[in-house]
Amino acid sequence: MTNFSQKTTYILIFLFGLFFLYTDAKAAFQSSDVSIRDTLHTEELTYGVVHSRYLADGPNILNIIAIDLDEPYLHFQTAGTDSLTRTTAQAKQNDRKGHRVVAAVNGDFFSFDTDWPIGNQMIRGDFVHGVPAEGRYHVAFDREGRPFLDALSFRGSLVTDDGESFPVGDLNHIGSDAETTLFNRYYGAQTPQDSEVLELILKTVDDEPMQGSRHPVTVMVDDIRSSGGNAVPEDGFVLRIRDKSLSERAAEHIARRDRVTLELGFKPDHQGITDVMGGGVRILDQGEPYSGDNEARHPRTFAAIDRDTTTLFLCTVDGRQTSSIGMSYREMADVLLGLGAWDAVNLDGGGSTTMVVRHEVVNSPSDPGGERKVANSLQLVSTAPPGEAASLSIKPDSFDLYPHESKRPEISAFDTFRNPVDVPDEIEWQTDPALGNIENGVFYPGNTDTSGYIAIRHGDIKDSAQVRVHHITALEPDREELRLEPGASGEITLFGVTDGDDRREIPLDRIDFASDGEELYLSSSGRVYAWAEGSGKIIFEAGELSATVPWTIEGGIKKTALEDFTGELSGWMSPAQTHRSQILGVDPSASSLQTRDNHGVWTFVDDPESKEDWDIRITRQLRDELGDMLYGTHLGARVYLADDAPGDIYMQLVIRDGDGQLEAGPAGRLTPGEWKWIQTELANKHFEGYLNGNGELTREENQFNGFRITGDRETLQDATVTFKVDKVQSSPETLP
Structure with missing residues (x-):
């Protein structure tokens, strides 16, 4: 060592x-x-x-x-x-x-x-997913x-005692159309339901070491089933045979209780892969x-x-x-x-x-x-052997506290390999009494506007964290009242006054605040959003301190243009840049994105080799550009479908919510040769989960992410379809 x-x-x-x-x-x-x-x-x-x-x-x-x-x-x-x-x-x-x-x-x-x-994928010698990639x-x-990089392609076969060989097309591959697919415990409890397949239930007898790129496994044929939906043995496999000629040959050469060999591996040949x-x-x-x-x-x-x-x-x-x-x-x-x-x-x-x-x-x-x-x-x-604590750590290593707050720092201990070990029982805390005091691992700030350090010690090992205590005697918003029009937004900054008359900003996520009316929403960033006409007050509270700001929303409706395509197509992903799983049914290399006459113009070309319906995502590649918040209002896009396009093409608005999940609004049917607003009110009842979404919008930080276009495979066979978008807008009321 x-x-x-x-x-x-x-x-x-x-x-x-x-x-x-x-x-x-x-x-x-x-x-x-x-x-x-x-x-x-x-x-x-x-x-x-x-x-x-x-x-x-x-x-x-x-x-x-x-x-x-x-x-x-x-x-x-x-x-x-x-x-x-x-x-x-x-x-x-x-x-x-x-x-x-x-x-x-x-x-x-x-x-x-x-x-x-x-x-x-393999995990410590076990095959998890195998495809001829x-x-x-x-x-x-x-x-x-030792690592290596190579274009590995899965290959496998089942070999009987009399020398008959049956190909293994892939392993645990969902949606496979291969002649044969092998399943093991990583797939799940049972194979997919299918009435027109033959499945061999195989239990492992001898699992030999990797030989070159082949991994021989001796298995016993525990059962033979004429349909899918069978339990996958924890210590074995299920080989599904879809091809009828292979099924007939398997029936001639394989019987229950036979011992056969699975040879699994990769092409090209490599030694002892784990x-x-x-x-x-x-x-x-x-x-x-x-x-x-x-x-x-x-x-x-x-x-x-x-x-x-x-x-x-x-x-x-x-x-x-x-x-x-x-x-x-x-x-x-x-x-x-x-x-x-x-x-x-x-x-x-x-x-x-x-x-x-x-x-x-x-x-x-x-x-x-x-x-x-x-x-x-x-x-x-x-895999270093665990040792005794050789170092301590306080996280965070610096933090701010206000009088109404307390903090339990996270304490960690590490051995000489920097691997985590149990924190010793005998930990000594140290701090300046003017800064505050520590009880049962919780730091409580004192009544002085000051900064200093708290420290922990165990024998000869120690660590410390810097603490800033903000002793505030009054709360002062930066305005006495707030007036906005529906659809508009503004900012509020809250200050605290110290006992030395120092005035400093207080982050809103460190205090309690609320509005007494649904027509206005205040985010923790200090951003205020006006949904509709009304009045009320915002209440700020920090311990025993409080302050209020009256608000009034009245006047004309404000519509916000999120994208008008008058500039460059900054931030939009072209079809060729979009992940292949999110642009189904079309040929990305033949499809295109461009601007023309202040329009975003997408042209999609059908993939004649595809068997899938069109399911296309038009998306943003920059997260910071479109809209800082969308909630409690309407969102729409003005879209034109080319005159020669087939019917039954649908478009949905896609939102990225504040938790990073994708949500899709209701599908609107496009009419060839007409401009049409695709729009929805931004409320949970209108949205469905798209990709990793769950159909729920967060209160904050929802952002416009793009569009989803869907269409039937049969209708769109060999078609080239052009879409134009000339604006994306948000508004407190229905667009336009």
Whole structure:
């Protein structure tokens, strides 16, 4: 085991190398305009693991974890697939003593319809999802913990004692049309219902080690069923055969109680694979950066390896935000080259991009509600033996309190590997009496406007947190009354007066406040929204202190234009940029988006190879641009369907609520050759869950997200359909 001083030397050398990179950014990034400008944060997570946050051109915020692959207590593991869950939840579920999840990133692309990943997945030698994913790159790990990147395609077969072989088309693949599909315990309790299939119930007899890319499993045929809906053995498989000729051949060569061999693996051949995570594009291939034509900037998640396979990088770049706009594949490839990466694969990005360190999200996910639920995750696990507490931590390390508040800081303890251990019972608290006092771990502020520190100690280990106590003697709003027109909005700022006559702003989320009328709503940000005519007062309370602001709403109706397409199409995703699972039935490469005569013009071309109905999402790729709040009002869009379009095409408005979930309004039927308002009142009774939504709007931070277009497969066969949108508006009353 490398000792701490050696590890510290390694980290310092690593950071010095990065500093040298920053000072010579132009040379390091010759082929890109993107360079790292500053280091915002660096922390050793455990021996051989360094997490750094960088500011890069764009602007962009990157989080990068560098992992020393020679550390004996570290290994990578994939997790997930039971259902869509957040990366933090997957990390916590897999975390236990002696098996600590140090860090994790979101994993593979996935289907919102099935909740399953798009590519292949293995967990510690168990096959979880298998598809013949030709050309789709994965990150994989062998029994020695060494990573590699390759375009892994699932392959399998069932071989009888007399040498007959039956192909296994895929594994746990929902909606498969393969001749044969294999199911195991990761799929669920039973196979899908189907009356026209043959299913072999297989129980494991001998599970042999991986041989090359083949994983031989000896199984016994426990039963043969002529339909689906059968229980999946916990220690076995179910092989579903759809093809009639294969079913007839299986009946000739396979009987109950027979022993047969399942050979499962991947193409191309690799030795002893234990964990596999699906990805997408390979953005670094032996030092050669991505050379494709996708220049769209989005939030990104990557896994990368250095040239001699001694370091693996987990990387995220935030996007769709003013503080971080996101990167193209080529831009991120150049950044990774500068950090010393040699090979890299793109994992799922966009709203899925998440990095977790010790169960906390350290990046800024682009969905308004924060971390998105995903199908699986790639985790860094430490199996170091638990030790005694070697350090303590107070979280947060600084906080503000007002007289009516108290705070129970979170106390954590860590061993020498920085893995969490139980907090010792004998913790000593220390603080200045003028600051306040601590009782049973809860800090209560004193009656003095001051700042200082609270501290904890156990033997020779300690930590501290800075505290600012705001002793307020009066509340003063910035206005005596508020007057607005229906549909308008305004701002209110609340100040507190200290005993020294200092006047400072008080965040509204730190006090109690309410309006006595539904016609006006005050958010915790201080933003006031007027829905309809009326009057009343806003009441502020902080402990025994209070203040009021009378309000009146009267006058004309105010309509707000959210988008009029008079400028560039900034923020709208083209069909080619939209995730394939959200643009069904059409050919994205042949479809287009452009502006013409102050209209947004979308043209969609039917995919003749598709068997699916049209279900198209027209969406925003920037979360900050359209509307700061939509609630208690009407939202509409003026839409034109081209004269030559088939009938029975429907459009819905899509809202991203304050929790990051997608909600769809009622479907409006478009009429060819006519302009029409597609609109709805923003109330829960009108909305349904769309993708990850539940049909409920939040009171705050609902944002217009785009449109959903649906149509019947038969009606739209071989069609090219053009839609024009000339404005998106919100209003307290029906539009126009």
